[in-house]
Amino acid sequence: MDFIRNFPFISIVLTLFSGAVCSVLPGRAARWVNTAVITVSGVLSALVLRYVLITGECFVYMMGHFPAPWGNEIRAGVLEAAMALFFCIIMLLSMWGGRKKLVEEVEESRHNLYYVLVNLLLCSLLALVYTNDLFTAYVFVEINTIAACGLIMVRQIGRTLAAAARYMIMSLVGSGLLLIGLCMLYDLTGHLLMSNIQESVRGILADGTYAIPLVITIALMVVGLAIKSALFPFHAWLPDAYGYSTISSAAILSSLASKGYIFLLIKIIYRVIGFDVFNNTHIINVLFVFGLLAMIFGSLSAIKEGGIRRMIAFSSVAQVGYIYMGIGLGTEAGMIAAVYHIFAHAAGKALLFIAVIGLTDVSGFSRRFIDQTGAGYRNKIAGIGFTVGSLSMVGVPIFAGFISKILFAQAAIRNTGKLLPTMIVLAVSTILNAIYFMKTVIRIYTPSPDSKFTGIALKEEKLYALAIVLFVALNIALGMSSQPVVNAIQTGLTMFG
């Protein structure tokens, strides 16, 4: 049983090395390696999850031969293992759903490079999830950025190049702030391991000597990660990056890459700074306010948007706002809702991106709304996928999005100061979501008998259909059996503390 303690490390190293191996393989072999590696990492994460659920406590894995204050560590609890498993599932389904499009949009000679980037992205996500060392986290944040930039620019058109440049600049601003923040934190505490830093931080607060530098340090790290995860108003790079890159990239970036940073932020809040310390700073209110603004302005931009893919991209801005609002509520219930929404949004948004490409493909590759009329009949499975994704994002019962909205509302009730703004913005944002998603759903199910576009049969794209069916099942499973997931999140957050 204790051998399972090696699995987090094995899954990180496996993905890292498979990235290197894919660079010398032909495209087809690289694809097999990629699928195998994602599956194996998922299975390993599932075993780790089972192990920590059975033992009921997290474990620390020592990297190398140096014990705690000096060496590097990996730490796995319920939340880490669940997040890693979920990331693997979403990534595998996104790769399946976008495979046909990848073949069309990216030159044959570059396919293996694409799988290199995907493997590296998964590696960095797993490392961000499992690491117990802040500087290691920084290094993998940068690997994540580089891999994500590559995923955007692998489709070589002007739009994606400019979007990749914007993405890099914004990301580098964010990681610069994160880097200086954690260097200052190292300076203040003398440690790089999360648990040691937290002890020192408590000592500093008890002494009262470096209170102001500590707050500045926390602010630098939090703002850095907020910029990297595209919190409003730092989302300018997002619509083009998600709207024009190849579809697997868009699904992976929106549902995984930004979530890795948010998960790191939650980890920093709990394991480095301490939840109560963070709650006593005003930074939490800043996150709350920007989260609320993102929910409104992201949705407004989505309503104004003329292209269907950019509309979904803007919806991501709003959904990231939900997560930050949950963190900003400053209660454990708020944090549970935020973590649940990471799951719900990842499942819903990846499904939407994969489904929308099926719709635009049977509409003459046009992104305009008018051409999508009746697309739900021409590509039935994509239509169903889009509808389910939309309903989940709007927050209709039995789908995942509904549960996260309920959790947000319940969390807000326990925080009297922030109750009113949360409820109002939650209601307004839900209505705005409903406007643009339902508008699109009605559009794709409006019959257009004189349409010049031809439909596509289900058996022509079996893998795509399978991906959509599994995504729909995932959304319904998250929505129908939310209690075990919420319990697991709660256990995981308790293990953090």
Add this chain to the structure above:
Amino acid sequence: MGVNLLANMLEAVSMVLFGIGFGNLLLQKNLMKKIIGLNIMDSAVYLFLAEKGYIEGRAAPIVTDGVRSMEAYINPIPSGLVLTGIVVSVSVSALMLSLTIRLYRRYHTLDLDRISMIMKREE
């Protein structure tokens, strides 16, 4: 205030440099100048780390003449962090430069705002 500033001269300089680099990365229109800003910003962090790891009157942490006492050497961890940071910074700079070359070949300008304008005109 003045005494503190003098005692922490290098930290203050590194923060000023960080600010300069950060401002350039964020506000310059020219992509090359942005990359230069990025490198100034990263170098400022290395200066900060090197200064924090240095202890007056001690030697580099390489065991010579069998002296193994911890008191003889400076803190080696910040030097390690600087090395790691340099590797990261080199790779992101290389990626940014290659991206800049591609954008220049396609649009014949280094100005991101003009690139956006050209893109809109093309559609």
